[in-house]
Amino acid sequence: MLEIKNLSVSYGMIEAVKNVNITINDNEICSLIGANGAGKTTIMHTISGLLSPTSGEILLDGENLLKMSSEEIVKRGIIQVPEGRRIFQKMSVNENILLGAYQRKNIEDEEYDYIYSLFPILKERSKQLAGTLSGGEQQMLAMARALVGKPKIMLLDEPSMGLAPLLVKNIFDIIKTINEKGTTIFLVEQNANMALAIASHAYVMETGKIALEGTGKELAESEKVQKLYLGG
Ligand SMILES: Nc1ncnc2c1ncn2[C@@H]1O[C@H](COP(=O)(O)OP(=O)(O)OP(=O)(O)O)[C@@H](O)[C@H]1O
Ligand SMILES: [Mg+2]
Incomplete structure (x- = not known):
């Protein structure tokens, strides 16, 4: 379980996050939606x-992450x-995937099988330069690179950004599959519709604060969310 408690974060004089509390339970998909900024x-x-942060705590199974380097957190x-x-544009698809496993020597065949089962296109494109991939393929590559790091919790920041509707659905289906295989997901999205549909638990953020919290279904049905985020 990942617990964010009373978290405040500032950029100089600008307080971007104000006293935020978020709990991400094991094996769930937790979504955080909210407007730009x-x-x-x-x-x-x-x-x-x-x-x-300027104040607050982030605890992973009770252990304080704030004392750790980003490498230790990974x-x-x-x-x-x-x-x-x-992604690294001038490197091949496969080289990018290998970078995700930098803490180990190699990637096992079963891991490649898993990644290619989720993203078959990456197998076809494995020798191609990553910078020549389409936006959707680059998103898949970024997710594949994260997966070879064997995440317990995967943090996805706007995976649907800039993708055509059909591909958005594809990416969200893949996120669901990754979650069903045992990875906890924390999903940040502007696509409130999709993010709430797959979330067991979700938060709505407005100008640095949590404005609403509930199950994905509760938030999708909330009048405020419909008006502000679902165009209802
Ligand atoms: N490096 C920075 N220096 C100063 N202000 C920053 C910096 N990064 C972000 N901010 C400000 O902090 C606020 C929150 O930014 P943040 O990137 O967390 O928003 P976001 O919810 O991810 O938005 P988006 O949906 O557009 O990605 C914004 O007002 C932004 O201008
Ligand atoms: Mg953002």
Whole structure:
């Protein structure tokens, strides 16, 4: 279980995250939705150890992550797929995947089988330069690279960004499968519709604060969410 308690994060004078509480239970899909600039990515980066909070705690099964380097956090199984994918453009698809396993010597055949079962296109494209992949393929590559790190908790920052509707559905189906195989998912999304549909538990963030919390279904049915995020 990952617990974010009374978390506040600032950039200089700007307080981007204000006293936020979020609990991510083992084996669930927990979604965080909110408009541009709400503070979603800031929370993800703080979990990953890339930003330090001004106050609050982040506990993984009771252990404080805030004292750890981002490398130690990765070793504990918390792996982020960053917004905008951040793949290495000039390296091949396979080289990018290998980078996700940098803490080990090699990737087992079964792991390749698992990744290619989720993302068959990456097998076809394994020798192609990553920068020449389509946006959707780059998202798949970023997820594949995270998966070879054997995440206990996968942090996904706007995986559907810039993708055509059909591909969005495909990516969300894959996220569900990854979760069913035993990986906890923390999903940050602007696509509230899809993010709430697959979430067991979700949060709505507004200007740095948690405005609403509930099951995915409760939030999808909430009048406020429908009006502000679902165009209802
Ligand atoms: N490096 C930075 N320096 C100063 N302010 C920042 C920095 N990064 C983010 N912010 C500000 O913090 C706030 C939260 O940003 P954040 O990236 O967490 O939002 P977000 O919810 O992920 O938005 P989006 O949906 O657009 O990705 C915004 O007002 C943003 O301008
Ligand atoms: Mg963001």
